[in-house]
Amino acid sequence: MLEVRTLEPDDWPIWRELRQAALAEAPYAFGSTLAQWQGPGDHEGRWRSRLEIPGAHHAIAVVDGRPAGMASGVPVEQAEDSVELISMWVSPTVRGRGVGDCLIRDVARWAAERGAKSLRLSVMPDNKRAAALYERHGFTDTGVPGDLLPDGTSTRRVLVKDLTIS
Numbered sequence: 001m002l003e004v005r006t007l008e009p010d011d012w013p014i015w016r017e018l019r020q021a022a023l024a025e026a027p028y029a030f031g032s033t034l035a036q037w038q039g040p041g042d043h044e045g046r047w048r049s050r051l052e053i054p055g056a057h058h059a060i061a062v063v064d065g066r067p068a069g070m071a072s073g074v075p076v077e078q079a080e081d082s083v084e085l086i087s088m089w090v091s092p093t094v095r096g097r098g099v100g101d102c103l104i105r106d107v108a109r110w111a112a113e114r115g116a117k118s119l120r121l122s123v124m125p126d127n128k129r130a131a132a133l134y135e136r137h138g139f140t141d142t143g144v145p146g147d148l149l150p151d152g153t154s155t156r157r158v159l160v161k162d163l164t165i166s
Contacts, residue, residue, distance in 0.1 A: 002063050004061055011051065020034060025091075029124055053072075057074075057111075061094075063091075085104070088130070117163055120161075122159075
């Protein structure tokens with residue numbers, strides 16, 4: 001059984017578990033590192049503040065009673081009618097079972113309900129599996145370079161989905 005739940009700040013232990021699992025399993029997919037979220041960076045106040053981002057939406061997928069994926073939608077400061085999909089991750093044990101699809105649909109629904117006209121995201125240029133998932137949901141490459149990667153020359157791909165089209 002698969003369900004999507006919305007998290008609140010008191011759910012920080014669940015978010016912590018998933019975020020640390022994501023950073024450990026797929027370090028290539030995120031701008032943060034596991035080391036940044038462990039040791040001195042691993043404290044309740046930090047995890048709560050991540051779930052208290054004003055105007056944000058944090059969702060987890062629960063498969064057979066266990067948290068198995070996560071995604072967030074956060075407002076884009078420079079564009080009131082746009083939302084960014086961040087922190088998307090699905091546990092390898094449930095990949096291919098529609099978990100990513102459910103999380104994307106949940107964040108897109110939330111974004112549309114708040115009046116956003118577009119949903120943006122960044123993906124590593126070599127993360128073809130994730131890019132294929134996003135493209136299947138109507139995301140297209142903007143052609144605009146994203147954040148610079150540690151190699152100093154490559155950038156993330158920036159994709160966008162038009163939420164005004166059904």
